Amino acid sequence: MGSGGGQWIVEKRSSFRSEPLEVNVSETGCLSIVVLGASGDLAKKKTFPALFNLYRQGFLQSNEVHIFGYARTKISDDDLRNRIRSYLEKGSAKSEEVSEFLQLIKYVSGSYDTEEGFRMLDKEISLHEEFRNSTEGSSRRLFYLALPPSVYPVVCRMIKLCCMNKSHLGGWTRIVVEKPFGKDLDSAEKLSNQIGELFEEPQLYRIDHYLGKELVQNLLVLRFANRFFLPLWNRDNIDNVQIVFREDFGTEGRGGYFDEYGIIRDIIQNHLLQVLCLVAMEKPVSLKPEHIRDEKVKVLQSVMPIKDEEVVLGQYNGYRDDPTVPDHSNTPTFATVVLRIHNERWEGVPFILKAGKALNSRKAEIRIQFKDVPGDIFRCKNQGRNEFVIRLQPSEAMYMKLTVKQPGLEMSTVQSELDLSYKQRYHGVTIPDAYERLLLDTIHGDQQHFVRRDELKAAWDIFTPLLHRIDKGELKPISYQQGSRGPAEADELLLRAGYVRTHGYRWIPPAL
Numbered sequence: 001m002g003s004g005g006g007q008w009i010v011e012k013r014s015s016f017r018s019e020p021l022e023v024n025v026s027e028t029g030c031l032s033i034v035v036l037g038a039s040g041d042l043a044k045k046k047t048f049p050a051l052f053n054l055y056r057q058g059f060l061q062s063n064e065v066h067i068f069g070y071a072r073t074k075i076s077d078d079d080l081r082n083r084i085r086s087y088l089e090k091g092s093a094k095s096e097e098v099s100e101f102l103q104l105i106k107y108v109s110g111s112y113d114t115e116e117g118f119r120m121l122d123k124e125i126s127l128h129e130e131f132r133n134s135t136e137g138s139s140r141r142l143f144y145l146a147l148p149p150s151v152y153p154v155v156c157r158m159i160k161l162c163c164m165n166k167s168h169l170g171g172w173t174r175i176v177v178e179k180p181f182g183k184d185l186d187s188a189e190k191l192s193n194q195i196g197e198l199f200e201e202p203q204l205y206r207i208d209h210y211l212g213k214e215l216v217q218n219l220l221v222l223r224f225a226n227r228f229f230l231p232l233w234n235r236d237n238i239d240n241v242q243i244v245f246r247e248d249f250g251t252e253g254r255g256g257y258f259d260e261y262g263i264i265r266d267i268i269q270n271h272l273l274q275v276l277c278l279v280a281m282e283k284p285v286s287l288k289p290e291h292i293r294d295e296k297v298k299v300l301q302s303v304m305p306i307k308d309e310e311v312v313l314g315q316y317n318g319y320r321d322d323p324t325v326p327d328h329s330n331t332p333t334f335a336t337v338v339l340r341i342h343n344e345r346w347e348g349v350p351f352i353l354k355a356g357k358a359l360n361s362r363k364a365e366i367r368i369q370f371k372d373v374p375g376d377i378f379r380c381k382n383q384g385r386n387e388f389v390i391r392l393q394p395s396e397a398m399y400m401k402l403t404v405k406q407p408g409l410e411m412s413t414v415q416s417e418l419d420l421s422y423k424q425r426y427h428g429v430t431i432p433d434a435y436e437r438l439l440l441d442t443i444h445g446d447q448q449h450f451v452r453r454d455e456l457k458a459a460w461d462i463f464t465p466l467l468h469r470i471d472k473g474e475l476k477p478i479s480y481q482q483g484s485r486g487p488a489e490a491d492e493l494l495l496r497a498g499y500v501r502t503h504g505y506r507w508i509p510p511a512l
């Protein structure tokens with residue numbers, strides 16, 4: 001990145017894109033993207049809008065791409081287009097662009113467990129490929145499973161049986177699967193085995209959309225391209241790390257799904273743990289996906305068993321009013337869990353993962369709190385510690401809380417910050433949605449930001465014992481008010497873990 005006449009130039013992301021894993025694969029030519037579960041919530045809110053944005057930016061060309069929606073619901077092409085139109089007509093999108101894009105979508109209705117529908121789907125894809133005159137190495141088929149995980153195995157079997165890219169055309173077939181990948185270690189391994197019998201690891205993209213967020217993608221750059229951080233990023237200097245997810249709304253219509261999973265499976269075991277890996281891992285040998293994922297696995301394998309006294313669970317009042325939630329549900333909608341990493345860099349540093357629904361604010365951030373300065377000659381220790389905060393959302397930012405001299409004649413100290421707020425710094429730069437990047441990575445065959453099978457296993461290893469105890473009712477959530485900070489016990493745990501709150505200081509995102 002460099003500056004010229006006040007104008008910031010953002011280097012193309014491809015400058016540090018890792019190489020695709022598969023050899024002899026085509027990244028050009030006829031591309032068919034199939035959204036299975038096209039009638040669902042994720043498809044309309046995230047998958048189709050992300051495809052539309054890629055189309056608008058020229059990453060998907062109308063002369064090579066065709067999009068297929070597949071689901072059981074019996075609707076026409078136009079019905080599907082009308083369902084998703086309003087989710088595309090947002091921001092600066094022009095209605096003609098939306099209409100052009102919608103014409104690329106064809107809908108096929110069929111069941112998930114019989115060949116008939118998938119044979120029809122294959123016929124439609126093949127028609128498109130013939131129409132586009134696919135030649136050697138130019139037919140690419142991407143299947144996005146926007147479906148409940150219970151149907152992944154059968155759907156993958158049907159794809160393998162009926163819809164694979166025709167080998168004489170070259171190209172590839174790739175499968176994107178959504179979280180949750182299982183409910184515990186055994187079910188995740190079973191799912192992995194079932195899918196693994198059908199597809200090779202380089203064909204499988206286990207998506208965790210937090211890995212597509214701008215500031216999560218920035219973590220490796222920040223840590224390993226800045227001399228500042230290298231000597232500080234360890235147990236000698238860092239006292240504790242918090243990775244926090246807060247939502248100011250409840251389960252809203254997803255109560256049935258949520259009650260089966262709970263906040264640990266929904267957010268902590270995947271999104272927050274992936275962020276922890278990037279904060280805590282050692283420097284990878286290179287940016288090759290396997291080198292990065294090797295380091296992530298090592299961190300996960302170094303996490304110690306979770307102690308009961310380092311867990312606080314909560315459930316918001318009113319959660320059970322949802323008719324799809326059982327009256328006596330023990331499912332946590334809030335959890336604070338302390339993880340401890342048993343290695344040379346992090347021994348003794350608590351990683352506090354906190355997630356909650358129906359709280360008093362919506363934000364996701366990483367908060368790295370440094371130790372006190374030894375020999376504090378200014379006697380400013382009580383004002384607060386140095387903190388480095390990475391605000392993932394909303395208002396993407398990084399800021400360092402530090403102690404400075406209070407401007408003026410007096411020699412006193414005050415808390416202030418060095419602030420890199422993205423909206424202020426990068427005028428006019430649109431931060432892409434996580435799903436956009438990850439879909440583009442899938443098309444490019446870049447698995448760096450996807451979860452590898454052994455990573456998934458190591459992640460479930462950490463949380464399975466705790467989850468089983470919650471499922472059995474051995475640990476109970478504490479009730480908390482909607483719109484609050486969550487149970488007070490969580491704040492007490494934070495203090496016990498060593499976090500020191502800075503009183504009287506609040507970071508305010510700078511206005512433009």
Ligand SMILES: NC(=O)C1=CN([C@@H]2O[C@H](COP(=O)(O)OP(=O)(O)OC[C@H]3O[C@@H](n4cnc5c(N)ncnc54)[C@H](OP(=O)(O)O)[C@@H]3O)[C@@H](O)[C@H]2O)C=CC1
Pocket residue numbers: 037038039040041042043071072073112145146147148149150151178179180
């Ligand atoms: N919604 C979200 O915000 C997020 C969702 N996800 C994950 O994405 C996937 C899809 O989520 P979402 O779109 O919300 O799910 P939905 O419940 O909306 O299901 C998607 C589609 O799958 C079909 N379907 C639903 N239930 C069943 C069933 N029991 N058996 C077979 N088919 C079924 C339905 O299509 P039809 O009946 O027409 O076949 C439905 O339209 C899930 O794995 C979810 O965990 C991940 C992150 C966020």
Ligand SMILES: O=C1O[C@H](COP(=O)(O)O)[C@@H](O)[C@H](O)[C@H]1O
Pocket residue numbers: 209247266267364
């Ligand atoms: O995966 C999920 O994420 C969303 C939050 O995503 P965000 O990008 O808006 O932070 C959460 O609401 C949902 O429960 C969960 O399944």
